[in-house]
Amino acid sequence: MRKFLLLASLAVAGGCNRSTPTATAPVPATAPVVTVVKPQRKTVQRVVEQPGTVQAFEEVTLFAKIPGYVRALSADPDKASHSEHDRLIDIGSRVKKDQILAELSVPELEEEFKQKEATARQYAAEVQQATKAHAAATAGVTAAKAQVAEAKAGLTRAQALYDRWQSEATRAAKLVTGGVIDAQTRDETVNQFKAAEAGKAEADAKVTSADAAVAKAQADAEKAIADVTTAEARLDVAKADVRRVDALRGYTRLKAPFDGIVTRRAVSAGDFTAADGKHSLFAVARIDPVRVVFQVPEADAGLVTAGQDVKLALQGLSPGGTGKVTRTSWSLDPGSRTLRVEVDLPNPEGKVRPGTYAKVRLTADVPPDWSLPAAAVGKANDEAVVYLVEDGKAVRVGVQLARGDAQTTQVLRFKRSGTTAWVDFTGTELIATPSASLSDGQPISVGP
Structure with missing residues (x-):
């Protein structure tokens, strides 16, 4: 303990004899050197990259129009070499337009079709009969007119006879008065006149009867x-x-609506199909071309x-x-505020399958506007800013941005x-x- 106290006393004495160092003045900070740029009007090339999906160009779900039993599924000529259980139309079958699936x-x-055909034949015979009756009636009109x-x-x-005997009767009456002929001769002439008069009346009646016959024939x-x-x-x-x-009979044959591939089959031979619009039988997709959405x-x-040109990565x-x-x-989806864009992609070999993920890259030229290097635009308090160089200092100002790319940003x-007033760039x-x-x-210090 004594040795410890002695050493402590010596240490304190030695520290009291040391001189206190003089305080050093702070070294002034060096102003950073920056590059100064001015806004320039430039056309910015905007790159849009979005994920996409491959879809069939068309896809149709086939339903039964009329109720009935499935007689048979059609054979698939492309599967002739497969097992006998896999030779019918099924998923994956490539089909042509109007090809019968089932x-x-x-x-x-x-039976109803046969009945309708028989009825049509009956009415055709009636038309033929009525046509012949019309021809006969037309001939009757001609005969009546004759x-x-x-x-x-x-x-x-x-x-003519009437006129002759009327004249003879008048002349005979005068001759009897003059004593040229006797009364008996006059009476015979008068009788002839009366006979001619009766013949004329008969001829008039015949004309009237013939006219009536014409009217009847025309009516017929x-x-x-x-x-x-x-x-x-x-x-x-x-x-x-x-x-x-016959059109209903056509619905008994389910046909492919276009060239494509069967993507769904939900029916077998012997199944009963209800025409309720709820149970589909086939789905056929057109895969050449496909849509990239x-x-x-x-x-x-x-x-x-x-x-517009686009680059695709599938x-x-x-x-x-x-x-x-x-x-x-053209119009935006009100929920996502996005524009649906489609690219038709030829697919003759069927290598691109619907549902495939796609990455789409689209490049567009933005109209020229005031532009700055992207490094000149910063962010402060969630606001886009730039720094004006004024009196050797950096003055931060808020800025309204338009579009830009990796190197350039357009500013408005x-x-x-x-302040609350916005100022246009000049x-x-x-x-x-x-x-x-x-x-x-x-x-700041402005560099070269």
Whole structure:
């Protein structure tokens, strides 16, 4: 303990004899050297990259139109070398337009079709019969008109006899008065006149009768025409019934709507198909071409136009390919605020399958506007800012941005701290870069 206290005393004495060092003055900080740029009007090339999905160009689900039993599934000629259990139309079968996939059996429909055909034949016979009756009626009109002509000729002859004997009777009466002929001769002449008068009346009656016969024949002909029209109308109705039932018979054959591939089969031979629109039998997809569908955000939707070039990268397929924008939805989806864009991609060999993931890259030229290097634009308090060079200091101002790429950012207006007014860029502003190392009011040194 004594030794410890002695050593401690010596240490304290030695420390008291040391001199206190003099305080050193702070070294002034060196102002950072920055590069100064001015806004320039430039066209920015905007790159839009979005994920997409491959979809079938068309896909149709087939239902039964009429109820019935499945008679048989059609054979698949592309599967002739497979096992006998895999030779029918099934998923993966490539089909052609109007190729029959399956046939239904509806016996009562076949019987109804035969009945409608028989009815049509019956009405066709009635049309033929009515047509012949019309021809006969037309001939009757012609014959009646001939009788009228004959009767009129007889009337002319009777009128001539009447006129002759009337004249003879008048002359005979005068001759009797003059004593030239006797009364008996006059009476004979008068009797001849009366006979001619009766013949004329008979001829008149015959003409009237012949005219009536013509009217009746014409009426019969018109009725025959109406009968033909009626029979033809009945035949048209019968034929329409035949076509209707035949159209229903067509629904017993389920056909491929286009060239494609069967993606779903939910029926077998012997199944009963209900025409309720709820239970589909087949699904057929058209896979040449296919659609590559992707969504473009609202900010870039205005840059997308039909015919624009795009680069495609498909999952599992290398190398990628190129295409063109085929169509857009034009309007944005109100939920996601995105624009639906589609690219039609030829697929003759069927290598691109619907459902495949796609990566789409689209490049568009943005119209020229005031632009700055991307390094000159920073961020402070979640606000885009740039630093103006004024009196050797960096002055931070808020800035409104347009579009940009990795190297350039388009700017619209700026606003000084503590103000509410936005000021348009003029191209004379001095902007410090890079902005990441600066703070508001910091002295700076402008480099070359």
